[in-house]
Amino acid sequence: MRRLPFPDFDDIAGVDALVDNTRLGSYPDLQAFRQALKDGYEQYHNAEGNAQAVLLVPIPDPSGDWLRKHYKNPPTSHLPINDIREDGLALPCSMCGSSHAFSLDHVLPKEDHPAFAIFSRNLVPACYCNLKRGRNYRGNNVGARTLHPYYDACMDERLYAAQFSGMGKTARVGLQILVADIHPEKTAIAFHLDNIVKPTGVLNWMRKRWVKFVRAPRKIVGSLDFIPANDQELFAAIRDHRDGRDYAQGSPNNWESMFAEGLLDPTVIAWLLPRLSADGRGIDDPVIAGLT
Numbered sequence: 001m002r003r004l005p006f007p008d009f010d011d012i013a014g015v016d017a018l019v020d021n022t023r024l025g026s027y028p029d030l031q032a033f034r035q036a037l038k039d040g041y042e043q044y045h046n047a048e049g050n051a052q053a054v055l056l057v058p059i060p061d062p063s064g065d066w067l068r069k070h071y072k073n074p075p076t077s078h079l080p081i082n083d084i085r086e087d088g089l090a091l092p093c094s095m096c097g098s099s100h101a102f103s104l105d106h107v108l109p110k111e112d113h114p115a116f117a118i119f120s121r122n123l124v125p126a127c128y129c130n131l132k133r134g135r136n137y138r139g140n141n142v143g144a145r146t147l148h149p150y151y152d153a154c155m156d157e158r159l160y161a162a163q164f165s166g167m168g169k170t171a172r173v174g175l176q177i178l179v180a181d182i183h184p185e186k187t188a189i190a191f192h193l194d195n196i197v198k199p200t201g202v203l204n205w206m207r208k209r210w211v212k213f214v215r216a217p218r219k220i221v222g223s224l225d226f227i228p229a230n231d232q233e234l235f236a237a238i239r240d241h242r243d244g245r246d247y248a249q250g251s252p253n254n255w256e257s258m259f260a261e262g263l264l265d266p267t268v269i270a271w272l273l274p275r276l277s278a279d280g281r282g283i284d285d286p287v288i289a290g291l292t
């Protein structure tokens with residue numbers, strides 16, 4: 001997941017161009033919704049994309065369905081949507097932090113919110129996670145909602161870390177929330193973790209990463225190219241690696257950084273240090289002696 005700048009597209013002008021386009025099958029049906037769409041976009045923006053505060057704009061089918069179809073095949077007025085899609089491809093997923101977005105998908109699903117099917121500020125580069133969560137974008141508790149890459153500044157904060165236990169050739173892995181309970185978006189951060197991030201397979205990825213890490217720590221954390229003499233040296237090396245992943249992925253909330261942040265936990269450092277600095281260990285040797 002990562003914070004994004006607003007797309008460079010004039011959605012209000014786009015509404016006029018769309019509903020007045022006589023060549024489209026949606027003409028003249030969509031003419032009746034010109035103002036409702038504009039008001040809806042404005043309300044969405046004023047509510048900062050908050051999934052509990054954005055109001056439903058009722059657009060019954062077939063007009064609602066036309067808007068969904070225009071998302072799949074943008075008319076001339078909305079061709080810049082294709083540029084936004086291309087611009088986000090193969091970059092880190094803005095919703096879950098995996099390394100590869102492959103689509104431009106909806107924050108508020110088009111099935112429930114056809115009015116926002118082609119609203120650029122409802123469209124974000126995402127991976128399989130967004131298909132998997134489907135129409136799950138808010139909970140019943142106050143503040144329980146998905147985070148929004150265009151509006152939630154907290155996506156620039158380090159929100160999550162791996163949590164390792166039972167360390168050995170394998171490890172049990174969970175994900176923990178790093179922000180304090182008093183954080184104003186704590187409920188949304190927790191909802192996003194449980195409903196967007198965790199269902200992606202991130203825990204499976206973390207478990208497999210651990211297995212590789214203990215076999216070849218330097219290949220996973222390149223800065224471990226020396227034998228650490230103490231906790232501070234080990235911590236600093238892993239932190240450098242984490243900071244590099246933050247930069248490369250454009251966010252502290254990518255899977256590589258979440259993994260590295262988990263390694264920085266004092267219990268993991270205390271487990272790693274005596275093994276990495278064991279007598280006779282070379283920098284390319286495994287964490288656990290004899291592991292191949």
Ligand SMILES: [Zn+2]
Nearest residue numbers: 093096127129
């Ligand atoms: Zn994703």
